[in-house]
Amino acid sequence: MPNEPDSDLLKRFVQGDEEAFRLLFRQFEVEIYRWILRIVRDPSGAEDVVVETFWRAYRARARFDSSRSFGAWMRVIATNAARDHLRAMRPRASWVETTDEIAQSVTADPGIDESVVLAFRKLAPKLQVVATLALIEELPYAEIADALDLPLGTVKSSVFRAVQKLRKELARMGIRR
Amino acid sequence: MSDDYVKNLLHSAFPHADSREPSRDLWPSVVERIQAPPEWSPLDVYVVVSVVAGGTIALVMLPKALLLLASQL
Numbered sequence: 192m193p194n195e196p197d198s199d200l201l202k203r204f205v206q207g208d209e210e211a212f213r214l215l216f217r218q219f220e221v222e223i224y225r226w227i228l229r230i231v232r233d234p235s236g237a238e239d240v241v242v243e244t245f246w247r248a249y250r251a252r253a254r255f256d257s258s259r260s261f262g263a264w265m266r267v268i269a270t271n272a273a274r275d276h277l278r279a280m281r282p283r284a285s286w287v288e289t290t291d292e293i294a295q296s297v298t299a300d301p302g303i304d305e306s307v308v309l310a311f312r313k314l315a316p317k318l319q320v321v322a323t324l325a326l327i328e329e330l331p332y333a334e335i336a337d338a339l340d341l342p343l344g345t346v347k348s349s350v351f352r353a354v355q356k357l358r359k360e361l362a363r364m365g366i367r368r
Numbered sequence: 369m370s371d372d373y374v375k376n377l378l379h380s381a382f383p384h385a386d387s388r389e390p391s392r393d394l395w396p397s398v399v400e401r402i403q404a405p406p407e408w409s410p411l412d413v414y415v416v417v418s419v420v421a422g423g424t425i426a427l428v429m430l431p432k433a434l435l436l437l438a439s440q441l
Contacts, residue, residue, distance in 0.1 A: 216395055224390050232382055238390050245394075246401040307381035326375050327382045358369050361377070367369060 193218050193262065201257050212252075216245055219262065223269050226338075229328050230273040230320055231280075240276045244269040266338045270320060277316040303366060310360040314353055321346055322353035 196215055203211035223244055228237040247268050248255075255264060314322065324335045325346070332350075336343045361367075427434055 213395065216398060220394060221389055224394075225388065228388060234388060234391065238392070238394060241390065241394050242397045242401055245398045249398075249402055303377065304381040307377045311378070311381070322378075323382070327378050328384070354371055354374055357374055357378075361374070362369065366377070 193222060196261055198257060201255070201261060205252050205255055205257065207252065212245075212249055215261070219265055220245075222262070223265055226266060227269050227273045230270065230323050231276055232323070236276060236280070237273075240269070240272050243276075244272045247272060263337060267340050270338050274316045274320050277319055281312065281316065306364045306366060307361065310357055310364060313360055314356055318349055318353040318356070321349040322357070325350045326354070 196218060200211050200214060204215055220241065224237055224241050227240045227244065228234060231237050231240060244265070248265060251268070255261070311319065311322070320339065321335060324330045324338070325332065332343055332346050335341075336346045339346065341349075
């Protein structure tokens with residue numbers, strides 16, 4: 192995440208100063224985009240979620256506690272917006288196609304990759320977020336707990352549940368080892 | 369199926385997504401979103417419909433009670 196903005200800029204943001212908000216947007220947009228992309232794994236969808244994230248931040252600016260990190264606050268909002276995006280996308284059959292932009296196959300059998308993506312997208316959005324950050328991006332559990340505003344133990348148990356469910360779903364699809 | 373095998377399958381299906389940047393300037397979309405009139409959520413619609421329907425039913429069923437209430441205002 193970029194350096195913390197100065198307190199005057201944050202104060203102006205909380206008061207609704209649009210120029211202060213624009214400066215904060217410019218400072219954080221790329222990092223927030225990359226964070227969201229890690230979760231939703233769809234470049235175009237991630238752009239929509241960035242817009243949603245900054246809109247939510249602007250709407251909630253009065254509740255921002257300036258004694259806390261702006262970057263961490265934004266990350267929590269971005270994670271929630273990304274999770275809502277996954278929830279909205281979940282029933283759509285086109286999920287596999289949208290993830291193809293990033294998910295260029297590296298296994299010998301692209302059919303297995305496709306099955307893994309399908310199985311993964313069947314997980315509840317909350318589990319998808321935790322599992323993406325822990326198993327795919329391999330972030331430390333403490334960092335995930337901060338980003339999701341969850342206790343460490345909840346993150347660990349969510350990862351465990353995600354792996355159990357994935358294993359079961361993959362076996363059902365005939366992927367065993 | 370071991371945890372490591374599951375992890376390997378995930379890494380293959382979802383390669384890392386680092387160092388990308390948005391393909392367009394998103395600031396105009398953020399401004400547009402902020403300036404858009406607030407949308408009605410399904411809950412808002414439900415509350416408004418319930419209040420209007422409840423008021424109408426009360427008016428039909430208990431006209432005298434409503435007159436009594438109105439006189440207290």
